[in-house]
Amino acid sequence: MSENKSENQLKNLEKVKDAALSCVHCGQCRVANWPIQNFYYVCPVYKSQVSPQFDPYFARGKNIILKGLLWGDLKLSREITELFSQCSLCGACEEFCHNAMNENFDFPTHRWTSMVEVFEALRADLVEAGFALDSHSSMNKALTEKLNPYDRDNKEKSKWTDQIDFKVKDASKKPIDLLYYVGCTAALTPNIQNIAIYTSKILHKLGIDFGILGEHEICCGSVALRTGDRKAFETISEKNVELLKRLGIKTIITSCAGCYRTLKKDYNKKLDGIEIFHTVEFLQTYLQEKEISLKNLEIRTTYHDPCHIGRHMGMYEIPREVLAQISDPIEMQTNREGAMCCGAGGGLRKGNAELSLDLAKNRVKEAMETGVENLVSTCPFCYRNLSDALEELNSEMKMIDLVQLIYDSLNRK
Ligand code: SF4
Ligand code: SF4
Incomplete structure (x- = not known):
């Protein structure tokens, strides 16, 4: 019996192991070529120049490590903590994994199992084994x-x-x-x-x-x-x-x-x-119930989906519907299920500030490509990281939370 198993060090991972074991190492979670909508990166960490850009920096490599742990070939360690903490838990990998999305593949144990849940389970085992990041x-x-x-x-x-x-x-x-x-x-x-x-x-x-x-x-x-x-x-x-x-x-x-x-x-x-x-x-x-209409502020905006209400909770259209009443919104190349993460979440900003900011810079560059003046989101965490990136890039684009625009719209004469 492996050392991990004999000490029951993988008790959280064991509960969701089928998801990790069913990975077929195709690499779809690195760059998207399906659904066909131009070539673009899926994993924001893999895209970042701050990461070494090889397998453990996106889900395929992480799943290989998980298999190594589950099969007893690897042991929990500080190095594994460091690798798995270089992930914002954005969930883009699970959206693009064919196991998770394609109904023609029949891996029922994996189809609806969240990659984020698996990575969080490993993090829990690492913390319990004493390998938490100091930060x-x-x-x-x-x-x-x-x-x-x-x-x-x-x-x-x-x-x-x-x-x-x-x-x-x-x-x-x-x-x-x-x-x-x-x-x-x-x-x-x-x-x-x-x-x-x-x-x-x-x-x-x-x-x-x-x-x-x-x-x-x-x-x-x-x-x-x-x-x-x-x-x-x-x-x-x-x-x-x-x-x-x-x-x-x-x-x-x-x-x-x-x-x-x-x-x-x-x-x-x-x-x-x-x-x-x-x-x-x-x-x-x-x-809607009170029949209060929002006035258009006649500004151009682009909406950044926070991972925690987008991919994690499936709320994509409500903020867009509100924003469309207030402004003239233009979508970024990646949006909704495929939206690039701002890099703040999953403990990434706290654990690896440089990588986190680089993710935010990549998202801001994408927003700047739309040519609009206002970057809008619905999360204080996204607001902070994207604001820092705008400053780093000397961008004139303005970061605004949607609640501010709603307030301005309600006050528009
Ligand atoms: S959760 Fe996001 S950052 Fe982490 S491996 Fe998946 S796509 Fe990459
Ligand atoms: S897309 Fe899914 S099956 Fe393919 S490498 Fe990524 S996690 Fe594994």
Whole structure:
């Protein structure tokens, strides 16, 4: 019996091993030649000049390593952690894998199994075996101790409210049905607090009764789950579930793609009874029901799909429908299921900042090819990485979150 197996070091990977074992090493997850829509890269890490651009830097090579581990030819190690942490968990590989997409291939164990889920399982085994990246360990320690991954005093989470001229209800003190769950990045990052400010201004303008948790808001735990620290995720998610249920929250909206995916999908029914929406999704329905039309701002835009609401949750058209009412949007070459990742997620920015920024630069270059002036997204994480890339490239293109455009549109005379 292999050393990995005898110590049961692969207990998470073993649960999803069929997905890794069914890889036939075709390389479709590296560059797309199917569906036929020009040649383009699938894996953003493989495309980056910062990566060595060989097999372990896209899913095929990673699956070969997984087989080596499962068959006992390889052992868990720091080197394997480093290889698997050079991946943003964007999920593009699973969209383009013929096992996952082509209904004529009958590999039922794999067809609906997520590559992201497999990579996360290995990361969990690596963390449990003591091979976590130091940068990820310190982030997850802060997460459980300070309730945010930025190692900041959680009291700072309500500071952005100083910049608005109305009082937002404190959902920890007053009974409230609708909670605006701000998320750590929008609450604590100065130039991204605009997302929280515009979200609350829209709700206030529309007369929607809502509250926030401010210093009592607990991180959703997404970063812990993505980087393999399942203990930290369990700790934080249990605290969140207890708080949200105790407060009697009925609906949660969030302007963060990562929080949205985590609360709605990864909490796995623990928040049953509470409806969860991305802000844009919530507003689209609300505006339609109230027959409030959005005015066109007469600007040109292109939309970047955040992986966490796009590929991970299948929400592609709602933001596009809203954006089309407000502006004149033009698609980038890769979009929807095939959209290139901004490089911020999956612990990549924290674990490998240079590679993460290079991914963002590639995405920005693609946006610049459209010739429009505004790059729009629906996630504070994407906002931050793409803004950094725009600055690095000295681009005049402007990064805007869709909530800001909705606010501007509602205020357009
Ligand atoms: S999840 Fe994204 S970054 Fe990771 S291997 Fe797949 S395509 Fe590449
Ligand atoms: S496309 Fe699927 S089967 Fe082909 S190498 Fe990638 S993961 Fe393996």
